[in-house]
Amino acid sequence: xxxxxxxxxxxxxxxxxxxxxxxxxxxxxxxxxxxxxxxxxxxxxxxxxxxxxxxxxxxxxxxxxxxxxxxxxxxxxxxxxxxxxxxxxxxxxxxxxxxxxxxxxxxxxxxxxxxxxxxxxxxxxxxxxxxxxxxxxxxxxxxxxxxxxxxxxxxxxxxxxxxxxxxxxxxxxxxxxxxxxxxxxxxxxxxxxxxx
Numbered sequence: 589x590x591x592x593x594x595x596x597x598x599x600x601x602x603x604x605x606x607x608x609x610x611x612x613x614x615x616x617x618x619x620x621x622x623x624x625x626x627x628x629x630x631x632x633x634x635x636x637x638x639x640x641x642x643x644x645x646x647x648x649x650x651x652x653x654x655x656x657x658x659x660x661x662x663x664x665x666x667x668x669x670x671x672x673x674x675x676x677x678x679x680x681x682x683x684x685x686x687x688x689x690x691x692x693x694x695x696x697x698x699x700x701x702x703x704x705x706x707x708x709x710x711x712x713x714x715x716x717x718x719x720x721x722x723x724x725x726x727x728x729x730x731x732x733x734x735x736x737x738x739x740x741x742x743x744x745x746x747x748x749x750x751x752x753x754x755x756x757x758x759x760x761x762x763x764x765x766x767x768x769x770x771x772x773x774x775x776x777x778x779x780x781x782x783x784x
Contacts, residue, residue, distance in 0.1 A: 622638065622651075623648030623651050623662070625647050626644045626645065626646065626647055626648065627640060627643050628641045628642040628643075628648060628651075628662065628671075629641060641671075641673075641676065642671065642676065642678065644669075645664075646664035646665045646666055647664060648662060648663070648664055649663050650662075650663035651663070659671065659672060659673075660673060661681075665684075666683065666684050667680050667682070667683055667684060668680070668681045668684065676752060677750070677751065678750055679745075679749055680747060680749070680750070681747070697719055698718060698719070698767065698772075698774040698775075699717040700714075700765075700767040700776035700777070700778055701714075701715040701716060702778060702780075703715075703765070703778070703780045706780050706781060707780075707782065707783045708780065708781070708783070709782065709783050709784060710754055710756035710784070711752055711753060711754040711755070711756075712752075712753050712755075712780060713750050713751070714726065714739070714751045714752075714765055715748060715750045716748075716776075717747065717748045717749070718745070718746050718749070718769070719746060720746050720771070721743065721745050721746055721771075722746075722769040722770070722771035722772065723742070723769070723771050724740055724741075724743075724767060724770065725738065725741045725766075725767070725768045725770065726738075726739040726741075726751055727739070727765070727768070728765050729765075729766065730758075731761055731762050731763070736758060737753065739753055739765075755782045758782060759782075760783050760784045761781075761782060762779055762780070762782075763779065763780050763781075763782055764777055764778070764779050764780075765777070765779075
């Protein structure tokens with residue numbers, strides 16, 4: 589890595605076979621994404637800093653950017669994801685088959701998965717699946733049933749989605765998250781544990 593236009597260089601990782609690079613970002617900040625194993629970093633050329641943007645479950649095998657959009661595409665060993673750099677949210681576009689099996693079908697109903705990590709401090713990921721495009725709401729409640737956050741209230745495509753929840757302004761304790769499909773009236777609820 590060079591901070592002075594190539595006059596001098598510093599080694600940040602010795603095994604460059606694990607590194608994936610994206611093209612220049614179209615965000616207001618000048619920079620690009622770097623994938624190393626399961627971690628995605630953003631190199632901000634203005635500040636000269638490499639910041640952790642995202643940690644995935646599977647190793648990153650490719651990063652791609654579109655010339656007419658600020659969406660970044662991340663390819664892992666078994667998924668193709670879209671990353672919105674403005675929100676940090678990822679959406680799974682396709683689950684890749686790693687054997688002779690056929691591609692997995694869409695879920696036959698609304699599925700709300702357990703958040704991870706759980707317990708968490710201060711942020712966690714809440715995954716859910718939709719079998720059809722739906723208007724969905726994802727709401728967090730405290731142990732007394734009071735609404736503490738609305739994470740989603742929008743139309744989402746069919747497939748697997750992940751939403752990040754940051755509880756840094758809340759007290760430690762048990763919280764519930766509820767996914768509602770306003771399109772077909774289905775609801776699912778789970779609990780999670782926030783520990784400061």
